[in-house]
Amino acid sequence: TTQVINCKAAIAWEAGKPFSVEEIEVAPPKEHEIRVKIVATGLCRTDAHAMNPCFKEGLFPVILGHEGAGIVESVGPGVTKFKPGDKVIPLYMPQCGQCKFCLSPKTNLCDKISKVKTPISDQDLMLDGTSSTFSEYTVVGENSLAKIDAAAPLDKVCLIGCGFSTGYGAAINTAKVEPGSSCAVFGLGGVGLSAVMGCKAAGASRIFGIDINKDKFALAKELGATDCLNPLDFQKPIHKVINEMTNGGVDCPIECIGTIDTMKAALDCTTVDWGTCAIVGAAVGGQAFPVSPMQLIMGRKINATFFGGHVECVPKLVLDYMAFNLLQEGKSNQTVLVFKGSA
Incomplete structure (x- = not known):
């Protein structure tokens, strides 16, 4: 028309x-x-x-x-x-x-x-x-x-346009999680839960989910998290808690919140020698992310990601969702608007 x-x-x-x-x-x-x-x-x-x-x-x-x-x-x-x-x-x-x-x-x-x-x-x-x-x-x-596939449910696969693809890809493409590795996902909203799924799909053996909202823990564990931690439950910084629980830090922390504090915590719980810290969240206001050169000299790496590092992935991810039911609903974790009268 x-x-x-x-x-x-x-x-x-x-x-x-x-x-x-x-x-x-x-x-x-x-x-x-x-x-x-x-x-x-x-x-x-x-x-x-x-x-x-x-x-x-x-x-x-x-x-x-x-x-x-x-x-x-x-x-x-x-x-x-x-x-x-x-x-x-x-x-x-x-x-x-x-x-x-x-x-x-x-x-x-x-x-x-x-x-x-x-x-x-x-x-x-x-x-x-x-x-x-x-x-x-x-x-x-x-x-x-x-x-995308004609049978795809639009109220579900719309999340592949950003949130799911970003979190899932952060684990697969950016952190490059390997089988048997340990991960920590900071923030268990839609992006963070997708990162948890990516870590599990990549074969991680231990996946920490960190959030101050404990109501998100049940779904996070259903999707693959092995340990869920609320920073408010501890007297010491959460990165120290994780370091003690893992004998020195995790292989792949993934930051999905977008605050300088959580970015620093993610880097601080990255194991030396081979750990890769993936930054997904975007901080506003032009704040700087403090990094000590010694943290990098000791072998830690920082990778940031935009759209999970995917290239021409959307139709395939839709098919993956339909075939393997990768996305599951969580009412408090992601909001979707469906326009009235839409099919």
Whole structure:
């Protein structure tokens, strides 16, 4: 269709203020663009980060959201890979397929995407600069969309658009967890629980889950955590507790919260000689992460990740979910919005 669609969207007008649900106009898709009816979208913590008062200039007003799933409503001229009715997931980490980064197997970053957004500080833009999934309809470039299995439940697989892929990939691709290794996951929200699943899938023999909300422990253990620790239950710092329980630290701590304190705790419980600390969470406000050179000289490594280091993974992860039921629901761990009247 070439008609403008009137629909509702959650608009952020300024930092620190609630979203305003208003009616907007969504233009028809232009050349190599697709208009998508968003059926479900996850609420990612980075959307909350973007509302932080330190990100004022040039950001607002904005329609946030990047963890969605929907159905193709119409396609623009030149689109050949998609048709109306296809189930899709928008990609906030698309690849142009032409720059030096896309041509390298070492990274999932793209030179073009880095020119329109930076993690957290800018709105959740697709490759062409459009935004995003907190709207009943949205328009994205064809490189910013992944076609998924027609039988996929959109209210579940929308999490593969960010949260699940990020946590699971942090264990598999970034920390490179090995069979028999020990891991510690800081934060047991949607991303952290996905990291726990990644650690288990990689064959880790001991998986610590750390969170100040003990209500998350039962699900974490169901998904693979062997030990769950609440830092508030101990008189000493949690990294010292872990070090004592593991005779010197774990092989692969994974930080999924995004605070400087937890990043430091994760590094401090990394074993010397071969340990790899994976940073997933994004700290706001330009805070520095203190690292002693001696910590690195002793053989520890720090790797950070964006979207779990995945490249062109979304359709496969959807199939994995459907085949092995990797994702399980946890009402307090991840919030998904399903638009009223959506299939």
